[in-house]
Amino acid sequence: MSSSFLEQYVKRITGLDGEAAQAAKAHIGNLTVPPGALGKLEALAVQLAGITGKIKPSFEKREVIIMAADHGVCAEGVSAFPQEVTPQMIYNFLSGGAAVNVLARQADAQVVCVDIGVNSDISHPELISRKIRFGTANMAKGPAMTREEAEMSIETGIRLVEEAVQRGVNIFVTGEMGIGNTTPSAAVMCAMTHTEPRVATGRGTGLDDERLKHKISVIEKALKLNRPDVSDPIDVLAKVGGLEIGGLTGVILGAAANRCPVVIDGFISSAAALLARAIAPESAEFMVASHASHEQGHRMLLQALDLRPGLDLDMRIGEGTGGVLALTLVDAACRIVSEMATFESAGISGSGEPAQP
Incomplete structure (x- = not known):
């Protein structure tokens, strides 16, 4: 890593x-409750205590950071939707729809x-503009970006978290938007885990069999x-x-440095998590896996990260949707620890103890 900041x-x-x-x-x-009966909720409560240093933590101010960018590889026909959808969806986010x-x-x-890194000029009072370049280059014809730009994307995510922490945010959810972004995410997974593209690559926004085969070949070409x-x-x-993958990598690193949980959404966010763990292995301890996406390769990616998702809803929306749903599990884990009675306070016999008269 050459960046002194990082x-x-x-x-x-x-x-x-x-x-x-x-x-x-x-x-x-x-x-x-019987020993171990809380299952994943118990593991989550213990993790949240380890992250915050508090036995009974709470997370009143939570933020979903949606990183938006475009991809030059879309020129290869790897997405069922045109690139114009990226800015259109950004305005949809900003209008709350x-x-x-x-x-x-x-x-x-x-x-x-x-x-x-959206490939167009967009403006809105609520939009945070940190554009590094107008989309990446076509990775099937050369590097997606320069090393300096990659470092800048990570640093951007870090600085956004630092700003949010100053506003009192203490839990983060990763979100993203960028037509074609399952292609670079699959490529990152293949490179980092030595997985074959045919195994890691899914249909994204709904490719048919023929276009999926083409998408796999594009990833193979880019890696070679x-x-x-x-x-x-x-x-x-x-x-x-x-x-946006670099930006989310920075969000994860920023959350870990500030001892905040970071809820990882779907396939693209998990690719960023893979990079964050490679940069700072202990950052993985601050990650909460939200759900198992229906996108092919996501379960294997979660296994590579040694993360167990809390939800399995066959979703593949992205945006941070699974991550936001998982905040309910975070709240549940916190409330169980802070509100549930103990055997002693409730006057109930514990395991192996005689019943009280």
Whole structure:
């Protein structure tokens, strides 16, 4: 990693607070349920305690950061939708009409939309403009971006988190928008996990069999041409990634450095998580996997990250929708720890204890 900013920043990322995690586990062990009965909720509650250093954490101010960018590889016909949909969907986010907006309102989360690399001039009072370039280059013909641009995308995500933390945000959800972005995400997964493109590549916005076969061949071509260095995650991002993937990588690193949970959405967000873990391995401890996307390859990507999703709804929307839905699980884990009675407080006999008269 050549960027001195990134090198210094990742040094802030340390592991979970073991004492707080153990204290939370002990507290849960005294709650009025059989041992282990809370399943994934117990594991989540312990993780949240380790992240925050609090046995009974709460997350009142939550933010969905949607990184938006375009992809030069769309020129190869890898998407069922035209690139014009990217700015159109951004305006939909900003007007509150997209799926993520609806679900965010239910979860009491703020949606923030960032232009990090949209291939058109867009403006809106609520849009955060951090454009690095007008979309990536076509990775089937050369690197998607320069190394400097890749580093800038990561730093952009980090700085956005720092700004949000100053506003009191203490939990983040990753979101994205960019027509064609399952193609670079699959390429990143293939490079980082040595997975064959035919296994990692899905239908995205709904490709038929013939176009899916073509999409796979485009990814194969891009990987062969660019030869991304798996030992250098920024090289992988620069050669076959996307600006929004880099931005989300920065969001994950920023959340970890500030000891905030970061809820990982779907396939694109998980590709960013893979890069973040490669840059700072301990950042993985701050990731909460929201759901198993219906996009092919996502389950394998989650396995590579050693993350267990809380939900399985056959969704493949992106935008941060699965992540926002998972905030309900975060809230549930927090409320169980803070509100459920213990055996002692409820006057109930614990496991192996005699019944009280």
